[in-house]
Amino acid sequence: MTEAEAKAPDAPVSLVEGAQLVFLDLNKLRFFKHGVTPRLTIQEDRSYLKVSVLRAFPLSAPNRFFSVRDGANKEVGMIIDPTELSDENLELVREELARRYLVPAVQRILTAKERFGTVDWEMETDRGVRKLTTRNLRENVQRPAPGRIILSDVDGNRYDIRNIDELDLNSQQLLFQHL
Secondary structure, three states: OOHHHHHOOOOOOOHHHHOOOOEOOHHHEEEEEEOOEEEEEEOOOEEEOOEEEEEOOOOOOOOOOEEEEEOOOOEEEEEOOHHHOOHHHHHHHHHHHHHHOOOOEEEEEEEEEEEOOEEEEEEEEEOEEEEEEEEOOOOOEEEEEOOEEEEEOOOOOEEEEOOHHHOOHHHHHHHHHHO
């Protein structure tokens, strides 16, 4: 518990306190699952009934710098080098990351139909054919690199078009028609 929390647990956290990074001692961590929910116990400190693990730098350093967050999405701390975790902890962290960052790669766009401000897509991905709906494409299209597009559907799922130039001509036309 931080000094500020001990003084006034319900008081708002200042920007300075909120901006302080906590680096987790990997020897004191124990990740485990209750059903499908990841949990964390920090030895001689506290336990979290629900945690999530996010990549702090998903594009530039996908295998380092993981943010561990509690059920309220408040950062518990950072894992700098996850390879220093125990084998059991590392496996659970990798499972959580694989679940969180499951992003099918689009290979072909089969159909795209606009209706009532949304676009219904049917795409062939590396995980099979998927049907999805997007809304407000200005807010739900990311361009992480030239020629690469990530579409987010209405359910928050993401679909990665890794290289627009590698799509067939029909797929490119359908994509540009709706972007």
